Amino acid sequence: MYRYNDFDEAFVRNRVAEFREQVRRRIDGSLTEDEFKPLRLKNGLYLQLHAYMLRVAIPYGTLNSRQMRQLALIAERFDKGYGHFTTRQNIQFNWPRLKDVPDILELLADVEMHSIQTSGNCIRNVTADHFAGAAADEIEDPRPTAELVRQWSTDHPEFQYLPRKFKIAVSGSPNDRAVTKANDIGLRMVRNEAGEPGYEVIVGGGLGRTPMIGKTVREFLPKDDLLPYLEAILQVYNLSGRRDNKYKARIKILVHETGLDELKARIEDAFERQKRAFPGVPADLIRQIEEAFAPPEFENTQSLAYEQAQADNPAFRSFVETNVAEHRNPAYGIVTVSLKPIGGTPGDATAEQMRVLADLAERYGHDELRVSHEQNIILPHVRKADVPTVYAALGEAGLATANIGLLSDIIACPGMDYCSLATARSIPVAQAISKRFDELNLEREIGPLKIKISGCINACGHHHVGHIGILGLDKAGRENYQITLGGDGTESATIGERTGPGFDAEDIVPAIEAIIEAYLALREDASETFLEAYRRLGAEPFKQAIYGENGDKARAA
Numbered sequence: 221m222y223r224y225n226d227f228d229e230a231f232v233r234n235r236v237a238e239f240r241e242q243v244r245r246r247i248d249g250s251l252t253e254d255e256f257k258p259l260r261l262k263n264g265l266y267l268q269l270h271a272y273m274l275r276v277a278i279p280y281g282t283l284n285s286r287q288m289r290q291l292a293l294i295a296e297r298f299d300k301g302y303g304h305f306t307t308r309q310n311i312q313f314n315w316p317r318l319k320d321v322p323d324i325l326e327l328l329a330d331v332e333m334h335s336i337q338t339s340g341n342c343i344r345n346v347t348a349d350h351f352a353g354a355a356a357d358e359i360e361d362p363r364p365t366a367e368l369v370r371q372w373s374t375d376h377p378e379f380q381y382l383p384r385k386f387k388i389a390v391s392g393s394p395n396d397r398a399v400t401k402a403n404d405i406g407l408r409m410v411r412n413e414a415g416e417p418g419y420e421v422i423v424g425g426g427l428g429r430t431p432m433i434g435k436t437v438r439e440f441l442p443k444d445d446l447l448p449y450l451e452a453i454l455q456v457y458n459l460s461g462r463r464d465n466k467y468k469a470r471i472k473i474l475v476h477e478t479g480l481d482e483l484k485a486r487i488e489d490a491f492e493r494q495k496r497a498f499p500g501v502p503a504d505l506i507r508q509i510e511e512a513f514a515p516p517e518f519e520n521t522q523s524l525a526y527e528q529a530q531a532d533n534p535a536f537r538s539f540v541e542t543n544v545a546e547h548r549n550p551a552y553g554i555v556t557v558s559l560k561p562i563g564g565t566p567g568d569a570t571a572e573q574m575r576v577l578a579d580l581a582e583r584y585g586h587d588e589l590r591v592s593h594e595q596n597i598i599l600p601h602v603r604k605a606d607v608p609t610v611y612a613a614l615g616e617a618g619l620a621t622a623n624i625g626l627l628s629d630i631i632a633c634p635g636m637d638y639c640s641l642a643t644a645r646s647i648p649v650a651q652a653i654s655k656r657f658d659e660l661n662l663e664r665e666i667g668p669l670k671i672k673i674s675g676c677i678n679a680c681g682h683h684h685v686g687h688i689g690i691l692g693l694d695k696a697g698r699e700n701y702q703i704t705l706g707g708d709g710t711e712s713a714t715i716g717e718r719t720g721p722g723f724d725a726e727d728i729v730p731a732i733e734a735i736i737e738a739y740l741a742l743r744e745d746a747s748e749t750f751l752e753a754y755r756r757l758g759a760e761p762f763k764q765a766i767y768g769e770n771g772d773k774a775r776a777a
Contacts, residue, residue: 221282221588222367222512224332231375232329235336239263240322247319264335265321268640274313274321275338276328280348280366280390281309281591281598283333285578288589290331292574294324303574305559305567307631307682308387309347309591310338314638336374341382343373343454348390349397350592353515354554354600356546359409360417362392364509365446368501369407372447379454383461384469386454387426394711399593401425401434401713402685404471405453408711412440419446423453423483424475427679431715432472437484445491448498452490456483516586516601518549523605526553536611538664539622544607547600553607555585555599556592557614558621558629562658563651566632567595576617584610593682594631596624627662627669627736628654631682635675635692636699642675644692644699645725649673652729657736666736669750672707685709687751688735689716690728701728705735705762706754719763731766738765 224232239259246256260266264275276291283291291311295303298320299313306312316324328334338345346366353361369388373379379386389403400406406422419441425434441449457471460478475483530537545554557577560566569577577597581589584606590598602610614620623629630653633639635646650673657663672686676693683689689704700722707716723731736750738761743753754762 221284221363222279222509228332229329232332232334232336235263235334236322236325236329239325243318243322258340261339262336263321263325264338266339266640268314268638269636270638271315272318272321273638274316274324274335275306276311276313276333276335277338277345278309278311278333278591279370280346280352280363281350281593282352282363283589283591284587285582285589287331287333288574288578288581290327290333292571292578294327295574296571298324302568302570304565304634305569305591305595305597307593307595307633307680308338308345309350309593310345311591312634314634339385340380341384341386342380343376343382343386343388346370346373346388346390347398347403347593349392350590350594350598351397351545351554351600352392352590353513354547354552355393355395355397356548357395358393358548359411360392361513361515362390362398362407362409363513364506365392365407365409365419365443366390367509367512368446368506369450372450379458382454382458383463384466386457386471388450396709396711396713397592399682399685399709399713401711402427402431402682402709403434405450406434407446410440416442418442421449421453423487424472424480425713426470426472427682427684428470429467429677429679430470430473431679431684432476433713433715434472435475435480437480437487444500445495447501448494449487449491451494451498452487455490455494456486460486516588518552518601519603520549520551521605522551523603526604526607529608529611533608535622536608539611539620540607542622542624542626551604553602553604555602555607555610556624557597557599557619558623559596559619560623560629560654561618561621562623562628563655565647566630566650569597573617573619576613576619580610580613594629596629623663625668625670626664627657627666627671630654630671630673631686632673633675633680635673635681639675639680641678642692643677643694644675644701646673646675646681646690646692649690649692649701649725649728653732656729656733660733662736662740665746666740667746667749670709671732682709683707684715685713686716687754688732690732691722693722695722699725701725703728703731703735703766705759706751708751717759719759720767734765735762738762 391398408420421438422434585599632646632650636642674681685707702722704716708714
């Protein structure tokens with residue numbers, strides 16, 4: 221993985237020292253909260269419902285065991301013993317005291333981490349496929365691209381005050397595991413007719429109150445043109461994006477109001493100017509970045525231990541079926557560790573669990589960990605012969621839940637339990653759904669299903685692209701939950717359709733149960749997934765299941 225050079229080290233340390241002084245001035249009253257707010261946001265520090273919240277960047281979701289142990293130390297020393305992994309591949313600490321934040325940032329700097337640009341109207345933490353460098357279907361590892369974009373965008377003088385926050389995601393595979401079509405810019409690695417790698421460039425995706433799927437502005441962009449093309453897009457957006465209304469300031473609105481053809485013409489015009497002035501990325505920098513992401517030395521010896529353990533232990537076999545993905549090396553597997561125990565808080569990990577994950581990565585996983593946008597942790601390179609041992613250790617730590625891609629693998633934002641923007645709770649809804657379907661013992665019968673929950677219109681839980689999406693809102697002082705169906709965050713990305721009126725908190729689980737019952741009754745056979753069935757049948761039979769033929773709420777009655 222990428223290691224800081226002298227410039228990176230000095231840059232991050234200087235920011236810590238600068239912020240330490242700003243915090244001191246806020247505590248002694250020299251700075252008002254209004255004066256302090258833009259300074260703390262530049263360092264990823266929010267003021268939430270109950271306390272400050274620090275959002276730490278994990279660029280493209282990659283970290284090593286030393287960094288994970290440092291996050292565990294921070295959780296233990298400065299929080300309540302846990303951290304929350306987010307859909308942006310960050311980690312959030314929900315309870316730090318203001319006076320401690322500079323010390324936390326110092327500890328992060330010790331392991332080449334920071335919280336810069338995890339907030340504010342700038343280019344946020346760059347995200348990428350969490351199977352990068354390991355996936356069997358990969359064209360190229362997307363992390364060198366993501367790292368180049370990270371270096372280009374960090375403290376970029378022209379793009380520190382954009383109309384709104386700006387998100388970039390990178391995928392190196394035809395199978396999109398980075399939700400590229402729901403980001404401001406999505407970069408998808410493709411090959412042209414000559415077999416050369418480059419990027420499909422997608423612009424204007426985003427969720428929130430006006431969800432939109434991104435549109436392709438370049439079918440193929442040569443790799444050498446990446447930075448001037450990104451500069452061109454950002455320049456057009458910076459000049460033309462709306463600043464009169466924050467709810468209409470994202471680039472998706474600019475694409476919608478301007479029209480793709482006109483916007484593309486502006487981008488191409490800016491690109492031609494930018495390209496003429498662009499000296500190119502120094503070859504030694506490209507080499508340095510690519511070398512940082514060179515694959516580890518794999519041990520290709522085969523073993524029967526993996527197959528034998530599956531034959532001997534049905535629980536382990538279930539874990540392999542859901543939590544172990546195909547690796548590019550047949551002797552290895554990609555292990556996804558679920559942070560979604562039945563009835564747990566999606567995305568939370570205790571300090572002790574973080575240390576277990578660090579130990580396993582160091583001993584069995586070439587010292588690599590990933591954070592997925594689905595709020596799980598990945599061990600990307602585990603020798604299959606070692607997977608039974610890893611599974612046993614995960615089980616002792618409460619981390620062996622075999623539910624990846626199934627109903628209880630729910631994405632949920634922190635909601636009104638923490639977030640000052642939320643208008644409804646998300647976590648209790650996720651917990652209630654996973655408990656109910658665990659009681660029914662139906663999860664594996666249902667098969668692949670993605671439920672995503674947001675506690676407000678800002679859609680941090682990605683509910684718009686959930687096969688079943690749940691949006692919590694305040695309605696006349698009561699929490700009300702709207703359901704969307706048919707959403708999809710992959711290469712066939714789709715915004716889910718709203719079913720109709722929302723449900724009270726006590727009625728949302730029965731409504732989800734009714735939808736699942738309808739699916740099980742209507743699917744062609746067990747191989748037809750929920751999303752496939754929905755696309756074949758449309759919304760009507762599912763609406764009838766939850767509202768009744770006359771539009772009454774059948775399940776709520």
